[in-house]
């Protein structure tokens with residue numbers, strides 16, 4: 001038997017993904033309706049921002065296009081958690097019905113096996129929306145582009161999504177130990193809405209919480225500073241990729257610990 | 268013979284938390300010491316050889332599924348040792364998983380949205396089955412069961428029976444040394460049960476796969492198992508060949524009767540009622556008899572008679588006094604009745 005490395009898992013993931021997409025596309029109505037819903041949600045967010053800035057040219061030193069930048073950035077950073085880690089939302093149902101046990105019988109990593117099962121295509125629309133917003137605000141802010149900046153941008157986006165994924169992993173994993181944890185998932189996911197605001201608009205307590213406890217400030221704010229405020233990048237921005245990887249690793253370990261100690265329910 | 272599975276004095280206890288309601292309750296639960304201990308499996312020892320089909324039987328809640336979950340490495344025994352293919356399953360979960368197949372009746376493990384054949388394809392990669400072995404296996408499958416019309420349907424569109432069939436095929440796909448089937452025939456109709464029995468029997472024979480089967484249907488046992496292991500309340504009651512077991516009940520006979528031509532058309536409930544009525548009448552006519560039972564079985568009524576208590580002919584005569592016997596057969600005690608007697612404690 002070969003060792004199961006990255007290539008082994010990539011191959012399986014690609015196969016599952018391709019098959020899953022094929023079957024999803026046969027439900028076109030579902031896809032169209034959810035896309036329309038997504039478009040309306042985002043348009044209303046735009047209008048809110050726009051109205052706000054009709055009255056105030058800047059909010060705490062942040063102008064309209066900078067806010068748009070944060071918004072677009074956070075939309076893109078949220079794509080991985082929505083597209084690839086959506087099955088976390090169902091975890092508590094599997095755990096309480098006892099069906100989770102079926103993920104324990106295969107000779108592969110349980111976290112991978114579980115997460116790979118669902119790909120949520122709805123996130124793709126949001127991703128495109130995010131890219132559009134980012135490009136638009138980027139031009140308006142006249143920030144320019146180079147290979148180096150582009151690499152930085154990719155790095156920043158990856159880091160940001162790691163935080164969101166980690167947050168949702170931990171929130172989902174709580175169901176291995178606690179009952180009725182739906183509200184934890186919902187709350188954790190709601191926090192993403194704060195991610196698109198500059199952290200400086202919150203008071204000190206929330207700033208601390210969003211940086212060190214529920215680190216959503218890393219989802220858009222800290223990484224964006226590289227582009228928006230290149231002269232005043234805090235140390236936290238520089239080490240955020242490291243913290244992101246660490247945070248993801250911890251969340252994975254917690255998730256796996258729950259899965260390994262899973263008892264099943266009697267049947 | 269080569270031992271595939273060894274259980275040595277295995278016990279499994281569950282700590283069941285007395286959970287509290289709401290947010291505050293669940294936070295308290297985190298630190299709670301308010302446990303009940305449920306002993307699901309209790310000092311079980313057994314050995315299974317390569318190629319055996321073992322019927323692992325017991326009433327609901329006996330601890331069958333828990334034992335299987337331990338043998339598959341999902342649960343850690345509280346005490347005792349388990350070896351499967353020479354490995355401790357809980358410690359080497361993934362390696363163990365490579366050499367076993369598992370089916371839990373009514374819980375499909377295939378990808379819900381994908382066609383069966385695509386699930387098989389992914390499993391081929393997961394278990395790293397070579398192209399050659401894979402196509403050999405598929406060829407074997409096609410020769411054993413008619414799967415063409417289910418292979419290309421998404422799992423969610425299949426009937427329960429077709430799903431179970433696919434799950435069983437998936438479990439054998441990587442040619443594991445052992446397959447665990449936990450109530451595979453539950454909820455299936457007679458013809459699907461027949462298909463599944465035939466399939467499991469053929470795969471066992473062809474690939475010399477060890478099969479551990481739990482079921483409540485003695486038809487499965489009669490069709491597949493020579494050896495049965497019976498547990499109740501977590502403890503082992505009996506572990507032996509069925510034939511030996513039946514020897515203990517050598518003085519029992521089953522009188523199978525069909526009452527009237529219309530027996531074929533009677534509904535299940537009516538036949539059941541008729542059997543009850545017959546049993547009551549026989550017990551009333553022969554007050555010296557204690558252990559006589561009559562149960563419906565397909566279109567027959569099986570009357571189980573203990574010959575030390577009463578002569579068979581006497582029973583047949585009494586039946587004839589009350590009903591018109593259309594058809595009659597004499598058989599040894601059925602597996603079903605043996606198991607029932609063991610559950611009722613008549614082996615001690």
Ligand SMILES: Nc1ncnc2c1ncn2[C@@H]1O[C@H](COP(=O)(O)OP(=O)(O)O)[C@@H](O)[C@H]1O
Nearest residue numbers: 263264266267281307327328329330331332333
């Ligand atoms: N995860 C669990 N937590 C607590 N109790 C359990 C758990 N799983 C099984 N049990 C209990 O253990 C006993 C045996 O269950 P099980 O092995 O499912 O029985 P069977 O499969 O023979 O019907 C039952 O009393 C059941 O309630």
Ligand SMILES: [Mg+2]
Nearest residue numbers: 267331332449
């Ligand atoms: Mg069971």
